[in-house]
Amino acid sequence: MDAFTTHTGRAAVLRRSDVDTDQIIPSDWLKRVERTGFGAGLFSEWRDDPDFALNRPESAGASILLAGKDFGTGSSREHAVWALQDYGFRAVVSPRFGDIFRSNALKGGLLPVQLDAEVVEALMQRVEADPSLEVVVDLGARELRAGDLVSPFPLDDFTRWRLMEGLDDIGLTLRNEGDIAAFEVGRSAHLPTTTLGA
Amino acid sequence: MGQTLAEKVWDAHLVRRAEGEPDLLYIDLHLVHEVTSPQAFDGLRLAGRGVRRPDLTLATEDHNVPTTGLLIEDPISRKQVETLRANCAEFGIRLHPMGDAGQGIVHVIGPQLGVTQPGTTVVCGDSHTSTHGAFGALAFGIGTSEVEHVLATQSLPLVRPRTMAVTVTGALQPGVTSKDLVLALITQVGTGGGQGHVVEYRGEAIRALSMEGRMTVCNMSVEWGARAGMIAPDETTYAYLEGRPHAPKGQDWDAAVAYWQTLRTDDDAVFDKEIFLDASTVRPFVTWGTNPGQGVALDGVVPDPQALPAGSQREAAERALTYMDLQAGTPMREIAVDTVFLGSCTNGRMEDLRAAAEVVRGRRVAPGVRAMVVPGSMLVKLQAEQEGLDAVFQEAGFDWRNAGCSMCLGMNPDVLQPGERSASTSNRNFEGRQGRGARTHLVSPEVAAATAVVGRLAAPADLTEV
Numbered sequence: 247m248d249a250f251t252t253h254t255g256r257a258a259v260l261r262r263s264d265v266d267t268d269q270i271i272p273s274d275w276l277k278r279v280e281r282t283g284f285g286a287g288l289f290s291e292w293r294d295d296p297d298f299a300l301n302r303p304e305s306a307g308a309s310i311l312l313a314g315k316d317f318g319t320g321s322s323r324e325h326a327v328w329a330l331q332d333y334g335f336r337a338v339v340s341p342r343f344g345d346i347f348r349s350n351a352l353k354g355g356l357l358p359v360q361l362d363a364e365v366v367e368a369l370m371q372r373v374e375a376d377p378s379l380e381v382v383v384d385l386g387a388r389e390l391r392a393g394d395l396v397s398p399f400p401l402d403d404f405t406r407w408r409l410m411e412g413l414d415d416i417g418l419t420l421r422n423e424g425d426i427a428a429f430e431v432g433r434s435a436h437l438p439t440t441t442l443g444a
Numbered sequence: 445m446g447q448t449l450a451e452k453v454w455d456a457h458l459v460r461r462a463e464g465e466p467d468l469l470y471i472d473l474h475l476v477h478e479v480t481s482p483q484a485f486d487g488l489r490l491a492g493r494g495v496r497r498p499d500l501t502l503a504t505e506d507h508n509v510p511t512t513g514l515l516i517e518d519p520i521s522r523k524q525v526e527t528l529r530a531n532c533a534e535f536g537i538r539l540h541p542m543g544d545a546g547q548g549i550v551h552v553i554g555p556q557l558g559v560t561q562p563g564t565t566v567v568c569g570d571s572h573t574s575t576h577g578a579f580g581a582l583a584f585g586i587g588t589s590e591v592e593h594v595l596a597t598q599s600l601p602l603v604r605p606r607t608m609a610v611t612v613t614g615a616l617q618p619g620v621t622s623k624d625l626v627l628a629l630i631t632q633v634g635t636g637g638g639q640g641h642v643v644e645y646r647g648e649a650i651r652a653l654s655m656e657g658r659m660t661v662c663n664m665s666v667e668w669g670a671r672a673g674m675i676a677p678d679e680t681t682y683a684y685l686e687g688r689p690h691a692p693k694g695q696d697w698d699a700a701v702a703y704w705q706t707l708r709t710d711d712d713a714v715f716d717k718e719i720f721l722d723a724s725t726v727r728p729f730v731t732w733g734t735n736p737g738q739g740v741a742l743d744g745v746v747p748d749p750q751a752l753p754a755g756s757q758r759e760a761a762e763r764a765l766t767y768m769d770l771q772a773g774t775p776m777r778e779i780a781v782d783t784v785f786l787g788s789c790t791n792g793r794m795e796d797l798r799a800a801a802e803v804v805r806g807r808r809v810a811p812g813v814r815a816m817v818v819p820g821s822m823l824v825k826l827q828a829e830q831e832g833l834d835a836v837f838q839e840a841g842f843d844w845r846n847a848g849c850s851m852c853l854g855m856n857p858d859v860l861q862p863g864e865r866s867a868s869t870s871n872r873n874f875e876g877r878q879g880r881g882a883r884t885h886l887v888s889p890e891v892a893a894a895t896a897v898v899g900r901l902a903a904p905a906d907l908t909e910v
C-alpha cells in the first residue's frame with residue numbers, strides 16, 4: 247500500500263445520501279478476478295446521465311469525493327474501494343460511512359474523512375461555488391482544509407500511523423505469530439473444524 | 445460489572461491486546477465464496493504466504509451459479525468460479541462446488557453443517573455473515589484485504605465495537621413473521637442506526653423465534669448498519685445443532701453445552717445503547733423505496749416525501765419514488781408485480797419454503813407473474829422435495845430451481861429487466877440490485893407467496909379460501 251500523508255486536490259460533489267456499494271460498483275463488475283480496472287464501473291448505472299455529478303466538466307480530475315450521509319452502506323465488496331481509487335479518488339468525505347466500507351477503505355489507503363453534516367454541507371457549497379477550490383486532506387494533522395474552512399476529522403492513532411507508513415496489515419500481524427500459535431494451543435477440543443469426515 | 449454476550453465472545457478470542465493498537469482476534473471459522481476471494485488468494489501467492497488453517501476454512505460456489513443447470517454461460521462468471529476451484533485445490537480448502545449435494549449459499553451451509561456454533565468467531569467476505577450471529581456467534585462481513593489477512597493468519601486486528609441491545613417484548617401476532625419484525629425495526633431506526641455496534645437481539649419475542657427466524661433477523665443486521673447481530677444460545681439453539689455433521693459429539697457435546705450456557709449477557713452488564721420494540725404492534729411489512737429502511741406496513745400507503753423533514757431524507761424518498769415509479773398515497777396492496785422471488789440467505793431455508801408452500805397449496809400464480817423458488821442450499825432443496833414442496837410450488841406455477849444467490853443480486857442469469865418489479869424475500873432493494881433498472885419490494889416468504897397468487901402485494905389473509 248502507498249503511504250498517505252497529505253493529499254491536495256479538487257473535489258467532486260455527490261449530493262446523495264445512502265450511496266450503497268451496489269451503486270458504487272454494480273454486481274456485474276464483481277465477476278472479475280483482478281484487483282484493477284474497476285474505475286470504468288464506478289457508479290456505472292448513473293454514468294449515462296450527462297448531469298450526473300462525475301460527468302459534469304467541473305468534476306473532471308477531482309480526487310476527493312464529497313458525499314451525503316451513510317456512504318458505502320451495504321455489501322462488503324472491497325471492489326467499491328478499488329473502483330473509487332482506480333477512478334482517481336484518494337479520499338471520500340461524508341458525515342457517516344458504512345462500517346465495512348470504511349474498514350476496506352482504510353486497508354487500501356483510500357481515506358474516509360468523516361465530518362459533521364453541517365461541515366460537509368458547507369464544504370459542498372464552497373466547492374459548488376468554486377470547483378477549482380483546493381481541498382487539503384492532512385492525515386498527519388487529521389485535518390481537512392479548504393479555503394477558510396478548517397475542520398478536524400477523527401482517526402485512531404494506530405490507523406493513522408499505519409497509513410502514513412504505508413504498512414501491510416498482514417506483515418504487522420505476523421510479527422505476533424507466536425501469540426497466534428500460543429492461542430491455538432489453548433483452544434477447546436469441542437470447537438469445530440471444516441475437515442470432511444470430521 | 446458484568447459483561448454482554450458480545451464482550452464475552454470477544455474476550456474469549458483475544459490473541460493479543462496492546463495499548464494503542466487494535467485487538468488481535470482469533471477467527472474460528474472462515475467462510476469463502478468465489479466473488480470476494482480471488483484477489484485475496486492472489487495476494488497470498490504474491491507474498492509467498494500460505495493458508496494458516498485450511499481446516500477452519502470452508503468454501504462454496506453461490507453468487508454466480510446458474511439455478512437451472514450446471515453450465516455457466518457467462519465466461520467471466522465461469523472464470524471466477526474456476527478460479528475458486530483452483531485456489532481451493534492449491535491451498536487444500538474444502539469446497540462445495542456446483543452440482544455437489546453440499547453446495548449452497550454460504551450462510552445457509554454453515555449452520556446446516558453445524559460448523560456455525562455458539563461463542564465462535566465467524567467471518568466471510570460477505571456482509572450477511574451477520575446471519576451466523578443467530579447462534580450466539582460473533583459473525584461479521586469483511587472485505588477482500590481482510591479475507592487475505594484471515595487466510596494468512598487466522599486472526600484479524602479489530603477495534604472493539606460498541607454494544608447495543610434490541611429488546612423485543614410481547615409476541616408476534618399470527619401471520620406476522622421475523623422478516624416483518626426486522627423490516628419494521630429498520631424503518632424505525634434507519635439504515636445507519638446500528639453503525640459501529642454489535643447488536644444483541646433479546647426479549648421474549650426473540651426467544652420465541654425458531655433458529656431460522658433468528659437467522660432472518662440477524663441476517664438483516666447489516667441493513668441497519670450494525671457490524672454484527674447476536675442472539676444468546678438457548679435450548680432452541682442446542683436442539684437445532686445436535687446431530688449436525690460438525691456439531692460436537694459425546695463428551696465434547698456436554699462440554700460445549702456447558703460452555704454455551706455461559707454465553708448470555710450478565711444481568712448487570714451495560715450496553716452502550718438500547719432500543720425497545722413491541723412485537724405485538726408489528727404488521728406484515730414491505731418496502732416501497734430503494735433501501736431497506738424505506739418500508740411501511742402492507743396495510744399502509746406509499747408515503748409522501750413532502751411529509752418528511754426537508755433535506756436528505758426527503759430527497760432520498762423523492763428519488764426512490766421516481767426510481768420505483770410509485771405515487772405517494774397509493775395503497776401498497778395496489779402495487780402489481782412482474783416477478784416473485786423466494787430465496788436468498790435471508791429467507792431461503794426450510795421453514796421459509798414450508799410457510800410459502802402452505803400459502804400457495806391448491807392455488808395458482810396470477811397470470812403474467814413469473815414466480816420462482818431458489819432454495820438456499822441443495823440440501824434444503826432435497827429436503828423440500830422429500831416433503832413434496834416442489835410439487836406444491838410447481839403445481840401453483842412456480843419455477844423450482846437449484847440453490848444459489850440468484851436474483852438476490854443478479855450475478856447469474858436470474859435478473860429483472862429494466863422497469864420490472866419484484867416482490868423478493870431477499871434483503872436489499874437497492875437501485876439495480878436485481879438487474880439494471882429493476883424495482884424491488886422486500887417481503888416475507890408468506891407475503892411473497894400471497895403476492896404471487898394475487899399479482900399485487902398481498903398477505904395470506906387476503907386470499908380467498910380454496
Ligand code: SF4
Pocket residue numbers: 506507549550551570572788789790848849852853870871
Ligand atoms: S443470497 Fe444475497 S445476500 Fe445472501 S450471500 Fe447471496 S447475494 Fe449475498
